[in-house]
Amino acid sequence: MNRPTVIIVPGLRDHVEDHWQTHLDKRLTDAVCVPFLGRERHDLTERVEALDETIRGTEGPVVLVAHSAGALITVHWAARHAADHVGRIQGVLLATPPDLVSPLGPGHPAIEDLAVDGWLPIPLQGLPFPSIVAASTDDPIGDLGRVRDLAAAWGSDVHVLGAVGHLNPASGYGQWPGVDVLLEPLGVTVQANA
Numbered sequence: 001m002n003r004p005t006v007i008i009v010p011g012l013r014d015h016v017e018d019h020w021q022t023h024l025d026k027r028l029t030d031a032v033c034v035p036f037l038g039r040e041r042h043d044l045t046e047r048v049e050a051l052d053e054t055i056r057g058t059e060g061p062v063v064l065v066a067h068s069a070g071a072l073i074t075v076h077w078a079a080r081h082a083a084d085h086v087g088r089i090q091g092v093l094l095a096t097p098p099d100l101v102s103p104l105g106p107g108h109p110a111i112e113d114l115a116v117d118g119w120l121p122i123p124l125q126g127l128p129f130p131s132i133v134a135a136s137t138d139d140p141i142g143d144l145g146r147v148r149d150l151a152a153a154w155g156s157d158v159h160v161l162g163a164v165g166h167l168n169p170a171s172g173y174g175q176w177p178g179v180d181v182l183l184e185p186l187g188v189t190v191q192a193n194a
Contacts, residue, residue, distance in 0.1 A: 004061040004090045004187055006031040007054055011068030012042065012108060018169045020176035021067055027191050032058060034070075042109050044118035048077045055085060063186045064092040065179075068141075068166065071097035071133075072122060075154060079123040091130040091186035093179070094156065096139050096167045099146040126155035132182055138163045 006028050008021050025031045034054045037047060051073055055062055062085075066074040071094035082089065098104065100111055100120060114120065133151040135158055137144055144160070151158045159182060165171025180190040 002060045003030055004063045005058045006063050006065055006188055008033045009051055009064055009066035009070035009074055011070045018174040020173050023175050024179055042117045047073045051077045052081050061090040062088050063090050063188050067095045075123045078127050082128050089129040093132050093182055095134040096136050096142055098141040099143055102141045104141050124153040131156040132159055134159050134161055136161050136164045139166050
């Protein structure tokens with residue numbers, strides 16, 4: 001089997017320098033990030049299409065690694081476009097998806113604004129490829145029970161990380177060593193820290 005291209009799908013803050021996704025990207029030889037769209041641009045369709053264009057711009061198998069709102073972009077993408085990529089998506093890692101019930105907090109759009117921009121309702125159909133949801137027990141924007149319900153609807157395996165907040169730099173996660181273990185079942189081997 002060909003090595004998959006890892007496509008990194010960031011959340012609403014796009015690319016953050018000291019974020020585990022940024023560190024992961026630097027450690028992978030076959031990684032591509034969804035292009036930076038800007039923190040003030042919240043239109044879901046625009047973000048879904050950017051992900052689709054990124055996938056179309058690669059060859060061979062793909063593994064998606066999404067964090068926060070990037071996980072929701074991924075499931076919206078799957079609802080709209082997965083049938084166009086049958087057999088190419090080897091799997092997805094959806095890390096700490098927000099439930100869009102809990103407020104996102106200062107510096108983020110209100111849930112009502114995200115609804116206007118197309119983020120709600122969150123798709124609840126099963127994903128047509130292997131998926132893992134990495135969930136936190138104390139995520140301020142993703143209640144564990146609601147995240148488990150989303151994962152069940154998507155047909156995703158759930159890996160409870162423990163008390164890791166939102167798994168972002170504000171929660172103390174620049175590097176996230178545990179991502180390596182979660183990517184292995186999806187066919188991705190991560191090089192040692194560079």
